[in-house]
Amino acid sequence: CWERWNRAASPEVVDDMEDMESQLSASTSSSSESALDRRLRFEQRQPSSSPDFQRTLQRNLVSVENVAVRGMSMFATVRVRNIAYEKHVAVRYTLDNWASSKDVLAAYVKGSCDGPTDRFSVTVPIGKAFPVGSKVQFAVNFRAANADFWDNNGGLNYSLVCEARTSTSLV
Numbered sequence: 001c002w003e004r005w006n007r008a009a010s011p012e013v014v015d016d017m018e019d020m021e022s023q024l025s026a027s028t029s030s031s032s033e034s035a036l037d038r039r040l041r042f043e044q045r046q047p048s049s050s051p052d053f054q055r056t057l058q059r060n061l062v063s064v065e066n067v068a069v070r071g072m073s074m075f076a077t078v079r080v081r082n083i084a085y086e087k088h089v090a091v092r093y094t095l096d097n098w099a100s101s102k103d104v105l106a107a108y109v110k111g112s113c114d115g116p117t118d119r120f121s122v123t124v125p126i127g128k129a130f131p132v133g134s135k136v137q138f139a140v141n142f143r144a145a146n147a148d149f150w151d152n153n154g155g156l157n158y159s160l161v162c163e164a165r166t167s168t169s170l171v
Helices: 017-029 033-037 053-060
Strands: 038-042 062-070 073-081 088-094 102-105 117-125 135-144 147-151 158-164
Touching: 038 062, 038 073, 053 062, 053 073, 053 147, 062 135, 062 147, 062 158, 073 088, 073 135, 088 117, 102 117
Parallel strands: none
Antiparallel strands: 038 158, 062 073, 073 117, 088 102, 088 135, 135 147, 135 158
16 A cells, blocks of 8 residues: 555765666665575566657656666666645555565656656665565556656566576576
């Protein structure tokens, strides 16, 4: 239920893309040894590379832009239509096929407004004990102008799969 999200939480503004990448590095560099034999893999193609990306963003008002993984953490950027000054963007994800879920608030990327859209970023650390073969599913919520908008990959959800790391899959 979206109402469970902590409305009092206020994510910090991210100054630029380099800051986002360094935050991801910091969040994953402290992983335990047990995470070293596994990695996450994004199962879809990058949404921003789709010829329909701009049309989807125009229609849905929100779209996952890019997803990167490092170790057992997911890093994503999200584009939203600039329909109101106050915006709340969050990733809702599940590790157990929606029996439960968690929300992670995204942070505005400073200087990302191109007029019609703004960019937000989010890092989602997945637990150290997440087993090989398991999937993380997620969708993005954008709340503005007293309305909710979702990007759930056309009803299919976005997903990452946990894989055993091989010597050629080192990140």
